[in-house]
Amino acid sequence: xxxxxxxVLEESRRKGLKAGAAAAATVVLGAAVGPVTxxxxxxxxxxxxxxxxxxxxxxxxxx
Numbered sequence: 001x002x003x004x005x006x007x008v009l010e011e012s013r014r015k016g017l018k019a020g021a022a023a024a025a026t027v028v029l030g031a032a033v034g035p036v037t038x039x040x041x042x043x044x045x046x047x048x049x050x051x052x053x054x055x056x057x058x059x060x061x062x063x
Contacts, residue, residue, distance in 0.1 A: 008059045015052040022048045 003011070022045035030038025056063060 009061065012052065012056055012059070012061055015048070015055055019045065019048040019052045 022041075026038055026041040026045045029041045055061075
């Protein structure tokens with residue numbers, strides 16, 4: 001069974017919040033600990049951002 005449009009938009013919002021939180025945490029870690037830690041933390045942030053971006057593209061949601 002396919003999802004309704006509102007369910008898809010809600011899922012996109014959740015994925016966007018997760019990606020944004022991960023990006024913010026990466027910036028904080030980079031400022032507090034150092035650039036090496038920021039690079040390591042950027043990997044999951046980039047992956048979450050990619051998942052959010054492709055979800056929006058596959059479901060025809062404008063950016």
